[in-house]
Amino acid sequence: MKKTLLFTYGFLILLTISTALISNLVAVSGLAVGLIMGLSMLKFFLVSFQFMELKKANSFWKGSLIFVLGVIVLVLISLK
Template sequence: MKKTLFITYGLLIVLTASTALISNSMSVSRLTIILIIGLSAVKFLLISFKFMELKKANAFWKVSLISVLGLIVLGIIL
């Protein structure tokens, strides 16, 4: 249990550093925005399922969280 939390935390740090590198190294374009939003969505899901223990919640909450996240990301990209 503790090992998976450290792995998740390390992955969150890598994703955050990747987001910072992408935002600093690339010019502002549609691809840059999609990459940053995608990485942020992955980080949101990691935090929700690992640290907020959503994986133990009812299936309704899992589906509704992923659906709302998908709608938000789709709305931002379009």
Template sequence: MQKSLIFVYGVLIALTIATALIANFMLVSPFVVSLIMGLAVFKFSLVTFQFMELKKANSFWKVSLTLTLGLIVLLIIFLK
């Protein structure tokens, strides 16, 4: 097993637990929604760039994915 993959996996699980704790112990507010969606974006990026090895791809794919994801999450945060 690659050490980098183990590290990324550990971070992903820690962020999932953090998300669940935030949702359970904090009242829903614009800040909490932004925090939860921000953590989701970070986890999404870790999976794409590390597990799917997008970090090795042409910048076109990295920029396109970042813009698409960013637009969707920003719309969710603003509409909420």
């Protein structure tokens, strides 16, 4: 269990560094925004399912979290 948490934590750090690199190296474009939003979604899912133990929750809560996050990301991308 502890090994899985450490692996997830390390992966979150790697995703955060890659997000910072993308935002600094790539000019603001639709591709950069899409990549950053995709990485942010992945980080959100990792935190919620691994550290908040949503993986043990009812299917309704899992589905509603995925649906609401998808709507939020689609709205934010469409504003760009």
